[in-house]
Amino acid sequence: MSSPTHSYLKVSYDLRPAKQVERRMLIDALHRLNSAGFPITDYQYTGFGSIYFVDFIMFHKLLGIDKLLSVEYDLKIENRVKFNIPFKGIDVVMAPIGDVIPTLAKDEKHILWLDYDSIIKREQLSAVAQATSDLSPGSILLVTVDVESPDGAGPAEWRAYFEAEVGDYLGEKNSNSDYSKSKLPLLNGHIIEQAIKQGLVGRGNVTFEPLFNFLYKDGHEMLTVGGMLVTPTERRKLRGASLDETLYHRTSLSHNPYMIRVPKLTRKERLYLDGAMPCADGWLPEEFELSQEDVAAYREIYRFCPAYAELLL
Amino acid sequence: MSTTVHAYPRKQFFIEMFTRDIALEDCILDLIDNSMDALLSTRKIDIESEFLAQSKGQTKTKSGKAQIRLDYSEKRLSIVDDCGGIPYAEARNEVFCFGHKPDAPKRRLGVYGIGMKRAIFKIGNHIQVVSNTGNDAFQVDIDVKEWAEKDGSLDDWTFPIVKLDGAALKMPAGTRITISGLHDEVKSRLDEGTIAKALSRSVAQSYPFFLGKLVDVVINGDLVEPIPLPWGGSEDVNPGVARFEQDGVKVTILATVAPKERRSQEFAGWYVMCNGRVVVNADKTALTGWGSVLPAFHSKYVGFVGLALLTSSDPSSLPWTTSKRGLNREALVFQRARNVMAGVAKPVITFLNDLYPSDPSEDPGERLVAEGVKQRDFRPLLAEPTGPFTRKVLPAQKKTVRVQFDAYIADIEKIKKKLRRQGLTASDVGRLTFNHYLDTECAE
Numbered sequence: 001m002s003s004p005t006h007s008y009l010k011v012s013y014d015l016r017p018a019k020q021v022e023r024r025m026l027i028d029a030l031h032r033l034n035s036a037g038f039p040i041t042d043y044q045y046t047g048f049g050s051i052y053f054v055d056f057i058m059f060h061k062l063l064g065i066d067k068l069l070s071v072e073y074d075l076k077i078e079n080r081v082k083f084n085i086p087f088k089g090i091d092v093v094m095a096p097i098g099d100v101i102p103t104l105a106k107d108e109k110h111i112l113w114l115d116y117d118s119i120i121k122r123e124q125l126s127a128v129a130q131a132t133s134d135l136s137p138g139s140i141l142l143v144t145v146d147v148e149s150p151d152g153a154g155p156a157e158w159r160a161y162f163e164a165e166v167g168d169y170l171g172e173k174n175s176n177s178d179y180s181k182s183k184l185p186l187l188n189g190h191i192i193e194q195a196i197k198q199g200l201v202g203r204g205n206v207t208f209e210p211l212f213n214f215l216y217k218d219g220h221e222m223l224t225v226g227g228m229l230v231t232p233t234e235r236r237k238l239r240g241a242s243l244d245e246t247l248y249h250r251t252s253l254s255h256n257p258y259m260i261r262v263p264k265l266t267r268k269e270r271l272y273l274d275g276a277m278p279c280a281d282g283w284l285p286e287e288f289e290l291s292q293e294d295v296a297a298y299r300e301i302y303r304f305c306p307a308y309a310e311l312l313l
Numbered sequence: 314m315s316t317t318v319h320a321y322p323r324k325q326f327f328i329e330m331f332t333r334d335i336a337l338e339d340c341i342l343d344l345i346d347n348s349m350d351a352l353l354s355t356r357k358i359d360i361e362s363e364f365l366a367q368s369k370g371q372t373k374t375k376s377g378k379a380q381i382r383l384d385y386s387e388k389r390l391s392i393v394d395d396c397g398g399i400p401y402a403e404a405r406n407e408v409f410c411f412g413h414k415p416d417a418p419k420r421r422l423g424v425y426g427i428g429m430k431r432a433i434f435k436i437g438n439h440i441q442v443v444s445n446t447g448n449d450a451f452q453v454d455i456d457v458k459e460w461a462e463k464d465g466s467l468d469d470w471t472f473p474i475v476k477l478d479g480a481a482l483k484m485p486a487g488t489r490i491t492i493s494g495l496h497d498e499v500k501s502r503l504d505e506g507t508i509a510k511a512l513s514r515s516v517a518q519s520y521p522f523f524l525g526k527l528v529d530v531v532i533n534g535d536l537v538e539p540i541p542l543p544w545g546g547s548e549d550v551n552p553g554v555a556r557f558e559q560d561g562v563k564v565t566i567l568a569t570v571a572p573k574e575r576r577s578q579e580f581a582g583w584y585v586m587c588n589g590r591v592v593v594n595a596d597k598t599a600l601t602g603w604g605s606v607l608p609a610f611h612s613k614y615v616g617f618v619g620l621a622l623l624t625s626s627d628p629s630s631l632p633w634t635t636s637k638r639g640l641n642r643e644a645l646v647f648q649r650a651r652n653v654m655a656g657v658a659k660p661v662i663t664f665l666n667d668l669y670p671s672d673p674s675e676d677p678g679e680r681l682v683a684e685g686v687k688q689r690d691f692r693p694l695l696a697e698p699t700g701p702f703t704r705k706v707l708p709a710q711k712k713t714v715r716v717q718f719d720a721y722i723a724d725i726e727k728i729k730k731k732l733r734r735q736g737l738t739a740s741d742v743g744r745l746t747f748n749h750y751l752d753t754e755c756a757e
Contacts, residue, residue: 099663102555102656103701126606126655133652168605198606202559202649 017262017306018216022224023055024304025248025260026142027062029211030111034063036241038138038234039109041065046104047113049092051077051084055113060087067108071097098123101130110139117222119146120188122165125195132199137206138234142226143192147185147215155179162187169194185215185223189254192225196253205231209238213250216260225253247300262301263294270307277302324461324469327411331427332435337502338515339636340435341383341392343428344490345516345530346590346637348381348394349523350420351488355397355446360421360589361563361624364522364692379487379528383512387500388493390436395487396528398446401476409453409472419627421588427635429490433457438494443477447486450479513537519637522589542584543575543618546689549682553657553702554694561630562646565695568619568657568702570664572688576616583619583654585640587631593640600642606655608662616665616683619658620691621650660702670709678707716743 034040041064049056049070059065068090072081078094085092093100097114104110112131116124124145131141150161159179162170169191173179178187196208210227228234243249248258265273272285279299284290298305332340353360381394399408407417413426433440433455440455452475463469479486495503502508509532516530517540524530524539531537544567546552552569571580583601585593597603597610601619604610623646625631632644640647667679682704725739728746737745 096659096663098656099660099701102553102653102659123608129606129652130656130659133649134656199652201652202645204559 015308016218017308018218018260019222020306021260021262021301021304022214022216023058024306025214025246026212026226027058028246028304029243029249030063030140032242032246033140033228033238037237038241040111043067043109043111043140044069044104045111045113046071046100047111048072048097048115049081049085049090051080053084053086053090055115056090057086059111060089065111069093069100071095071100073097096123098127098130101127102134104134106134106136108136110135111142112139113142113144113226115142115144115224117144117146117220119148119150120162120166120191125166125169125191125198128192128195129199132196132208132229133201133203134199135229137229137231139229140211140226141196141208141229142212142224144222144224145188145192146220147188147223148220149181149184155181158184162191166191169198185221185257186254188223189213189225189252189257193253200229207231207235209235210251210253211238211243211249213253213255213257214248214260215257223257227253260301261297262305263290263297265290265294265298267307267309270302270305273298274302321467322470324464328434328457328461331431335431335435335636336638337435337499337508338512339638340428340432341390341512342515342519342637343432344392345381345383345520346422347429348379348392348396348488349520349528350422351394351399352379352396352528353421355486358527360522361695363527364589364695378526380531381528382531384533385503387495387504389491390495390499390503391489391491393487393489395485398450398479398486398488399444400446401449401451404444404451404453405474409474413629421626421628422590422637423628433490433492435496436499437492437496439492441491442488443482443484444488445477445479445482445484445486448479450477450482451475452477509533509535514540518594519591520589521591522586541688542620542691543571543580544620544689544691545570545572545575545616545618545686547682547685547687549685549705549707551700551703552691552694553660554697554699555653555657556699557649557653559646559649561627562623562625564646564650564653565622566620566650566654566657567622567691567694568617568654568661570616570661570683570686570704571618572686573684575688578612578615581615581617582610583621585621585623587623587633587637588625588628589622590633590637592633592637600640602651602655602658606652607658613669614662614665616668617658617661619654619661621654622695623647623650657702664702664704674711674713676710676712678709679704681707681710716747718743 030040043065044067045059045065046069047055056068056070060068066089070090070092072092072094073096075094081092112135114124114127128143135141150158152158152161155176159176162179171194173187200206200208206229208227209230212224212226214224216222228238230238250256250258269288272287276283277299284295379394379396381392383392411427411430434457438457442453444451453472455472513532516537521539521542524537529536550570552567555566557564580595582595582597583593584591584595599605623631632641632647634641664679667677668683670677725742728742729735729737
């Protein structure tokens with residue numbers, strides 16, 4: 001079964017601008033769903049808070065979610081995790097996520113974020129299938145995986161990895177060219193889609209409605225896909241949400257991901273650009289050089305982009 | 314001009330195809346299923362409430378235990394039961410048909426309406442079925458060879474039946490099937506020394522709910538003892554329980570740790586029961602999710618035991634195969650069950666993983682919990698609320714203690730000299746002398 005991950009050692013969670021843009025976009029989407037009649041405030045959020053709890057802080061403060069459950073499996077940092085709980089209302093369970101999913105209340109709606117920081121593994125897909133098998137309609141499932149290439153020199157080795165680890169979920173992907181570097185993000189999306197379907201088997205009119213497909217890179221390239229478990233009732237309600245007005249909304253997990261690109265800008269440049277946002281197509285700053293692409297990328301994310309500054313505490 | 318062509322079944326083809334894919338043991342189990350069905354039907358036993366009643370130490374059946382006797386020799390094989398018998402009308406209209414009519418009375422174990430016919434065709438050439446309900450009775454005699462040769466039209470698809478006076482017959486309410494003129498391959502199997510044990514084992518494994526409670530099965534004079542499922546329990550573990558209902562099938566899923574003495578490859582895995590009949594025994598394959606929604610089975614999971622109980626008043630909605638030795642993995646209810654089974658199993662698997670910590674100097678607390686698990690009856694759980702597998706969390710037991718003391722250098726040197734090994738460190742000398750005492754004075 002799963003061995004504990006040590007992502008808390010890899011990166012300081014709150015200093016990843018693209019990840020932060022993703023979180024802000026998800027919060028934007030959840031606000032829109034709330035307006036469309038999904039009572040997001042009453043949802044339970046379950047995620048991997050690690051020792052930073054960034055998403056928990058944001059979901060609690062910005063969405064008003066009170067039912068918060070962080071799942072951690074590394075018993076070596078149990079005290080550290082508990083020491084760092086930012087709000088009393090956050091519960092922590094020290095167990096593998098696969099053990100916890102079946103215990104999530106069937107009569108509640110959930111937001112479950114399987115926010116992995118490793119490349120895809122079978123046990124992760126098993127948790128995905130468990131989630132779509134167990135979560136109530138109206139619940140939201142998000143899955144993040146590292147989509148960098150596995151160890152090995154090229155597509156043939158990468159293919160061998162995928163076949164050994166997640167062979168059941170590959171479907172028709174049986175040529176080395178399906179495993180080329182540029183195709184790996186979508187391949188991961190496809191694999192997660194299969195696990196989602198596996199969990200839905202036998203659930204009658206419950207289906208999965210994709211809403212998110214983010215691709216971003218702070219260090220490693222990461223993919224976050226997600227959506228909602230729906231019956232015809234939720235599907236109708238979803239149509240009323242204004243998600244399709246947003247740039248990041250996606251209706252497929254295996255095609256056309258939304259690329260989060262955070263241009264590298266100084267603080268002074270950002271202040272200047274903010275003054276012109278949202279800018280017209282083709283607009284360029286007069287005071288300094290910036291490519292058309294950077295301006296366009298910034299226009300898409302400026303509402304969601306964090307600003308970092310040093311604090312002397 | 315349009316007309317029609319005949320699409321008659323040919324008897325010989327039918328008999329050969331029909332009996333090809335089933336083992337002799339499974340044919341015999343089919344005959345036992347029929348006896349059990351007669352029992353459930355004549356005594357109006359409701360399987361679910363009967364199981365629950367049994368868990369409370371009582372059986373709801375008013376009459377005593379029924380008996381099914383199987384006897385075989387190289388001349389004949391017979392199965393005789395006192396399970397209530399088959400009414401004459403049912404025999405005339407239903408029992409000897411190949412396949413049930415949609416509106417036929419529902420049984421609990423007989424699904425497809427082929428078991429008895431397939432078994433008798435498989436086993437021998439002369440068949441006699443006598444059945445008595447106490448009121449009416451009948452006798453059917455079939456010479457298979459003769460029957461197969463007479464194959465001119467669909468009207469030849471009949472068997473002769475004789476109505477008898479049940480009250481006048483010197484037999485209890487029940488059925489007697491005698492098959493003689495055994496086929497050579499059957500004779501050879503029956504002659505094989507292992508068949509009695511294999512049959513007894515199959516029966517014991519397949520009917521743990523029924524044997525000893527509702528019915529005894531006796532094979533060539535030997536009573537088949539039920540093999541209880543390797544279900545474990547203790548104060549410190551709570552099994553995982555989940556339930557759902559789909560398409561008229563009630564599904565209960567249970568998982569826990571097996572009792573210590575039954576943690577083996579033989580018993581570990583998933584048991585799937587349809588209407589109380591075990592159809593999958595100790596499965597450790599992808600069929601029940603291993604290596605897919607669960608990790609691949611590994612020897613450290615020999616303590617895993619899971620049960621999936623599927624019941625329905627319409628047995629054709631259950632996912633069993635016609636041989637009742639497997640599952641139709643495409644059945645929606647089973648696909649759904651497999652996902653739920655994985656969810657119930659995972660905390661047990663985590664527990665079994667935790668029995669093997671990375672630090673070997675410690676006995677994990679889980680090991681103490683596992684030691685205390687004893688053989689239990691799982692049936693009380695059928696009425697328990699759903700919930701995940703939980704266990705008491707006990708602290709790890711340190712197995713080692715650090716020994717440290719001061720010794721005179723001169724004494725250490727003396728020992729090194731005696732051993733003629735000057736290269737030893739003081740710590741080596743300490744360990745060596747300690748082990749020497751242990752080996753020479755403390756041998757068990």
